[in-house]
Structures are given as structure tokens and as C-alpha cells.
Amino acid sequence: MEVLLSAVLGDLVSRSISFLVDKYYQQKMGMGVDLQCLRRLLLQIEATVLEAEGRHITNRAMLQQLQMLREGMYKGHYMVDTIKNGVLQHEMVNDEVGDHSFSFPKFRPTKRLCFSTRTFTMAFQGEDRKEVGKMLCSLQSIADDMKEFLVFLKGYPHINRQPYSQHLILEKCMFGRQAEIERITNFLLRESLGAESLGVLPIIGPARVGKSTLVEHICYDERVRSFFSSIVFCSGSDIGSKSFADLRDSGIVKHQSCVAHERSLIIIEFIDDGDVDEKNWIRLYSSRSCIPHGSKIIITSRSERFRNVGTTQPLELSLLPQEAHWYFFKVLAFGSTNPVEHPFLESAAMEMAAEYRCFVAANFVASLFRANFCTQFWRLFLRCHRNIVEKHVILFGEHPYTLLQKNHDIYLVENFRDPKFILVNGYKTCLRNDDPKVMLHEVHTGTSKAHGKFEVLVWRSRIPPYHEFVMSCEAQAQQHTIFKRKRAR
Structure with a gap:
């Protein structure tokens, strides 16, 4: 009887251990599958985004869908890189304890191989794994909607440009402002209705966030240039007692042409709060009958005082979301080099990207890194x-x-x-x-x-x-x- 009981207990213990080992192994395999699926999905979405950005899309709904693809891509890449950076920091601490080095332990090819399996498996624990699962479901939903998007995309013509590396393209474009560009363009090209002859759009944001660059980019759009007979830039400090007609005649002319309907776009940049007070603005706006019907005004300022002077909702310009900023910085810092081949440098780049969120600092640090790689x-x-x-x-x-x-x-x-x-x-x-x-x-x-x-x-x-x-x-x-x-x- 004792022999039989011992055999039964031994079999139960053996089965329990096997069950636990199999469950643990399946969990580990599931983590690896989640990682691989997320990476493949991000590659698919990124390929679609790059293809769409190379086409001249005019449909507003497709532009909104493209913006959703971008945002999903930025968030996905940021999550993967954040988890990878956290695991890497853990390994660096262990290495520093062993060899007392400051940072960036010597990186061996054998360590690179195990980094993609063991270390990432360590990362997917608890809340991190849940967040990755949520991100995977969210991106999968976005990817499912790409099928119709790709079909419609083929109907739009290609934008002629040289096959530059991605970092060269980002250095010469308005990165991350596609939604703002579309909103301003829609405001400018919308015909004025009724007796309201002058539309005013305030653009408000902190210093060096890209207000002037955004407006300048709009001024080079052929649709805007063919819509307005003149585009004039003025400084808020030059207003004084002038009317809109005076500003149009005395400002810096950005564009002038002959079109069927004469109308002007006047851009006023207010740098200091003291450039204009409420009475001066009321007097200036009362002179709107002096300029052709259908003319538009864009105001750029750092001050919240201009929030209520527009005929439409103000456009608030802020720093890029952290995910989009990291994507931008990483592409500029690594250029044509694959960051996956340099995980420790990627970790350093992520630390610097978190420190400086503005375009000026990001471009400076990224170009410095790329030149001294x-x-x-x-x-x-x-x-x-x-x-x-x-x-x-x-x-x-x-x-x-x-x-x-x-x-x-x-x-x-x-x-x-x-x-x-x-x-x-x-x-x-x-x-x-x-x-x-x-x-x-x-x-x-x-x-x-x-x-x-x-x-x-x-x-x-x-x-x-x-x-x-x-x-x-x-x-x-x-x-x-x-x-x-x-x-x-």
C-alpha cells in the first residue's frame, strides 16, 4: 500500500512540475510572439505612412486616417523603445557593478543576440505586458482599416522628389504638423459667407514652437497662392494707427499675382503683449472694409490675449507629443544607420530626446550625434x-x-x-x-x-x-x- 501511495504521489508531483514548466514556457513564448507581432505591425504601418506621404492626397477623410496611422506608429515605436531602454539600463547597471565603468559597457556580438530574446522577454512582465497587449490590439484595428485606404491611395499621383534617406526628408519638411497645416489651409480656402468679409485665425503658442515656420510653409502652398492675389507679412509693432489697407501696402510682400478674384492674405506677428491693445485692435478690425471681400488674416502670438480676436476657433500650437518627438529625433540622430544595431547609443539618444523637446535643440543635438557617431x-x-x-x-x-x-x-x-x-x-x-x-x-x-x-x-x-x-x-x-x-x- 505504501509503495502504491508513493508511486501515486510521485506521479502527481511529476505532473504538477511538468504543468508549471509548460505554463511558464507558454507564457515566455507568448511574450515573444507579442513582441514579434508588434514589430511586424509597426513595419507594415510605417511602410503605408511613407507611401502615403509620397502621394498628393486631397481627400480630407484620407488625410485624417493618415494622421491616425502616424500617431499609432509613433506610439508603437515609442513603447517598444521605452521597454528596450528600460531593460538596457538594467543590464548597464549590472555591468557597471561588475566593471565599475561609467556607462556604455563594451557591447559584444553575442550579447546583441541574446538582447533580442532574453532581455525583451524580461521586459514583458505585469503591467508592461498588458500595455503591449493593448497597443497590439489598437494597432491591429488600425491596420485592418488600411486595406481600403491602400486601394484609394493608388488613385493619387506621386509627389516628385529624389529618393533621399528619411533623415534628409525630415530635415526639410514640417514634421508632425500635418493636421495643423490642413486646418489652416481649409480656413484660407473657404469662401466667406454672408456679410462677413474678413476671416481672422489666431495661432497661439510658446516661443520657438514653430508658428512662423508653419505659416511660411502655408504661404508656399500652390493652392493658397492661386487663391489670393497677394500675401503680405506685417509685424505687430508696426501697426500703430494703420488700417488693414495700410498694412497690405506697407508690409513685406511674400506673394503677388493676378487672379480672377482680388483678395489678400495678411499675416501679423505679435511678439510682445504691448504691440497692440484692445482699443487698437477694435480700430484696426473696423477698417476691414478697406480690403477686398474674401481676404483673410492670420495672427501669430505667444499671448493668450489674442485667443478671442478671431472669427474662428484659435489654433493652439504646442510641442510635439513625446512619441512623435522621439521618432523625429531618432531618425535625425541615426541617419541611414539602423538603431537596432546600436542599442546602447539608442538608449543615450532616448535620454537626450526626453531632455529637449523643441525643434531647435532636437536638430542641434541630433546633428551633433550623427556627425560624431x-x-x-x-x-x-x-x-x-x-x-x-x-x-x-x-x-x-x-x-x-x-x-x-x-x-x-x-x-x-x-x-x-x-x-x-x-x-x-x-x-x-x-x-x-x-x-x-x-x-x-x-x-x-x-x-x-x-x-x-x-x-x-x-x-x-x-x-x-x-x-x-x-x-x-x-x-x-x-x-x-x-x-x-x-x-x-
């Missing part, structure tokens, strides 16, 4: 960056980028390899000119030496209105920096 440089850049951010937070309580936006003095590192500090006491946006300037990346890399007071060019936009972003700087002796003095107190 090596682990040693990225590691050195991150070390200096973390150090300078930490010092600003300790001394001033805020990130240096936030301080710069508030016109507060900040400090930058002159040479990553032989650190000295530069005082930045001014930041401005100006129109492009061909005068030689010291480039910020030359200062950072030590190819240009800083002496006394000087200006550095942070970044030069490659799309109209071709703005240049310039910092006013002053070289500081290393032993006399504010950081040294503060620490000595």
Missing part, C-alpha cells in the same frame, strides 16, 4: 550634459533649457574633452544671412576656441523662413566660474 563621443557628451544639468538644478532650481526660455543666464561646456564654461546671456532668432559665424558644435568639440564675448550659431533651419538661432556668449576662466564660487561658499 561613436560610443566614446556620445558617452562623453552625456557625462558633460548630466553634470551641467545637475549644477543648474542645484544652483538655480531649474533645467538650463527652462532657464534659457525665461531669458535667464546659463552656462555651457566649451570643450567636452577639456571642460571650460561659457556664459550664455542672450538667445535670439534672426533671419538667415551668409556672414561667417562660430558654430556651437565647433565650440563643443574644441575645433573653435572661445575668447571674450562672441556669438554662436546653434542651428540654421533648412526650411522657410530659414531662421537662425543665435546665442550671445562670453568665455569664462575655469577657476572663476560661478559653479566654483558657489561651491566655495
